[in-house]
Amino acid sequence: MMPPPFRFSLQRILDLRKQQEEQAQAELARAQSEHMVQQHHLERLRRDLDEIALQAGSSRAFDSAELWLWLRYRERILQDIEATAARVEELARKVERCRAEVVERSKERQKLEKLRAQRAMRYYEEQKAREQKELDEMAGLYHQKGPL
Numbered sequence: 001m002m003p004p005p006f007r008f009s010l011q012r013i014l015d016l017r018k019q020q021e022e023q024a025q026a027e028l029a030r031a032q033s034e035h036m037v038q039q040h041h042l043e044r045l046r047r048d049l050d051e052i053a054l055q056a057g058s059s060r061a062f063d064s065a066e067l068w069l070w071l072r073y074r075e076r077i078l079q080d081i082e083a084t085a086a087r088v089e090e091l092a093r094k095v096e097r098c099r100a101e102v103v104e105r106s107k108e109r110q111k112l113e114k115l116r117a118q119r120a121m122r123y124y125e126e127q128k129a130r131e132q133k134e135l136d137e138m139a140g141l142y143h144q145k146g147p148l
Contacts, residue, residue, distance in 0.1 A: 003127045006120045014112040021105035028098035035091035042084045049077045 008014065052074055 003130075006123045008116045008119060010112060010115070014109065014116060017105065017109040017112055021102065021109050024098065024102045024105045028095070028102050031091065031095045031098045035088065035095050038084060038088045038091055042081065042088055045077055045081045045084060049074070049081065052077070 052070070056070060
């Protein structure tokens with residue numbers, strides 16, 4: 001007779017931990033993507049600022065209206081750079097929080113998987129010992145009675 005297969009009593013919790021880890025990984029991926037988008041936006045703004053500085057230095061003299069427009073445009077780009085840089089820093093912190101969450105969820109899952117492996121090993125060792133005991137008992141009976 002075959003022994004019943006090993007059943008881990010905490011399997012539902014382990015499945016939940018796996019799901020939580022996957023969700024944390026997905027959140028990390030979203031945060032990294034958003035961070036990268038904002039970083040590219042910041043780089044684009046800085047290139048725009050460099051371009052208008054080059055244009056101002058190489059073009060003819062501005063009249064007062066053009067100078068006013070150019071200064072407003074430059075000021076707006078500087079404000080956008082400042083706001084975007086702050087957002088990039090905020091998103092970098094979010095990425096780190098998400099990464100820490102993934103690590104924590106992974107540790108929780110690994111603890112349960114280690115426990116499951118230990119319990120399975122103990123279960124199979126007990127099954128093996130039980131089978132060996134039955135075989136030893138049958139061999140003892142055989143030697144007591146002799147061949148039939």
